[in-house]
Amino acid sequence: MKIKVDRQLLLTQLSYISKAIPTKTPLPVLTGIKFVVAEEGLYLTTSDSDITINTFLPLEVNDTQVIQIDSVGSIIIPGKYFIEIIKKLNGDNIEISTFEGNYVTIKCGRSEYTLNGFDVTQYPNIELIKHDNPIHLEKQLLKTIIRQTVFSTANSENRPVLTGVNFRYDADELMCVATDSFRLSKKLVPLNKLHEPFNIVIPGRSLIELSKILDDSHESVDVYLANNQILFQIGNISFQSRLLDGIYPETKEFVPTTFGIEIKANYYELYNAFDRAALIARDQVSNVVKLNILPEEGKLLITANSPEVGKVEEEVQVEMISGGELRIACSALFIIDALKAINNSDVIMSFNGDMRPFILRDQYDETTIQLIVPVRME
Numbered sequence: 001m002k003i004k005v006d007r008q009l010l011l012t013q014l015s016y017i018s019k020a021i022p023t024k025t026p027l028p029v030l031t032g033i034k035f036v037v038a039e040e041g042l043y044l045t046t047s048d049s050d051i052t053i054n055t056f057l058p059l060e061v062n063d064t065q066v067i068q069i070d071s072v073g074s075i076i077i078p079g080k081y082f083i084e085i086i087k088k089l090n091g092d093n094i095e096i097s098t099f100e101g102n103y104v105t106i107k108c109g110r111s112e113y114t115l116n117g118f119d120v121t122q123y124p125n126i127e128l129i130k131h132d133n134p135i136h137l138e139k140q141l142l143k144t145i146i147r148q149t150v151f152s153t154a155n156s157e158n159r160p161v162l163t164g165v166n167f168r169y170d171a172d173e174l175m176c177v178a179t180d181s182f183r184l185s186k187k188l189v190p191l192n193k194l195h196e197p198f199n200i201v202i203p204g205r206s207l208i209e210l211s212k213i214l215d216d217s218h219e220s221v222d223v224y225l226a227n228n229q230i231l232f233q234i235g236n237i238s239f240q241s242r243l244l245d246g247i248y249p250e251t252k253e254f255v256p257t258t259f260g261i262e263i264k265a266n267y268y269e270l271y272n273a274f275d276r277a278a279l280i281a282r283d284q285v286s287n288v289v290k291l292n293i294l295p296e297e298g299k300l301l302i303t304a305n306s307p308e309v310g311k312v313e314e315e316v317q318v319e320m321i322s323g324g325e326l327r328i329a330c331s332a333l334f335i336i337d338a339l340k341a342i343n344n345s346d347v348i349m350s351f352n353g354d355m356r357p358f359i360l361r362d363q364y365d366e367t368t369i370q371l372i373v374p375v376r377m378e
Helices: 007-020 079-088 139-152 204-213 267-281 332-340
Strands: 002-006 032-038 041-047 051-058 067-071 073-078 093-099 103-108 111-116 135-138 164-170 173-179 183-190 198-203 220-226 229-234 237-242 261-265 288-294 299-306 310-322 326-331 347-351 358-362 368-372
Touching: 002 007, 007 041, 007 051, 007 079, 007 093, 007 204, 032 079, 051 204, 073 079, 073 111, 079 103, 079 111, 135 139, 139 164, 139 173, 139 183, 139 204, 139 220, 139 332, 164 204, 183 332, 198 204, 198 237, 204 237, 261 267, 267 288, 267 299, 267 310, 267 332, 288 332, 326 332, 332 358, 332 368
Parallel strands: none
Antiparallel strands: 002 067, 002 093, 032 041, 032 073, 041 051, 051 237, 093 103, 103 111, 135 220, 164 173, 164 198, 173 183, 183 368, 220 229, 229 237, 261 310, 261 347, 288 299, 288 326, 299 310, 347 358, 358 368
16 A cells, blocks of 8 residues: 555544544554545544544545555554654655555655554444435534533433433424433424434534534535434544433423523623632532522622632623512532523523522523523522
């Protein structure tokens, strides 16, 4: 195998596939990059058993030749070292070749490296799922769904199914839900003639890594479901993830639809006030802040107290929509995460008492809600 390839384009491909290179694995070959040179171009594959990423770089990009192939072939190249080497080389083009004994040579200008590779037959046979009935989602929409939900997934493996986001499609509506039992994020997306009904749970980590590949364009992503796997086809990038086993809990009854108290506040004022209050609240185990709604004064009072550090008091002007005075406590970090998922609009906060879950949402977007469970005030 011998190939000359544009360094910058190779780096771009490596930035995609690096997300699936494991740091620890019982199979050392998985720490490598499957490097396949075919007549039509270059295929790169990485996998950590949960996520598999495959990219294809054609011979020409925008009518410009970016790959020159002297001979085809394949090898497994040590991923960590290969990526660092390509980053540090200075030339425009890189020559990569293999020779007997699974050695790979990398040449660029006056630099030359020789790495010990693996025989390609040692790499697991990973089948990328494809069929004739994909789901079509815009990149921007998919990225938004992830941004507005994935932070509410659980970090603990006590209930593995909660470490993912539940994607459920039925009756022309896609519902995406994430919860760690202390907060919940929900996104509804109307999608007509999408697919047969499905109910799956995608690992949160997979979605976070997928989001790094997605841009904010309206280009379509083809989504394939089969054999407890999901594959996202993004141009010449195939991103495949296993799905989580288990039944995701029903959350519909957990989300209130009527409220006794509602206020409206400016997004920036609210976010900045909680962000400042969190400086004191973060010294506590649960990052607790106390909220006091004062309807007669038209303001929300946010306080936090730490015996070791001090205390803080923030005032935010609010518009009362309904209800009266309320005192409630919750995690400042949960509030901040929820606000980050809102699109910089006025924020509606809806309550049903000091120990009932409350909701934050964008004033102009009823398809997305952020629910937070309060904590008991001392």
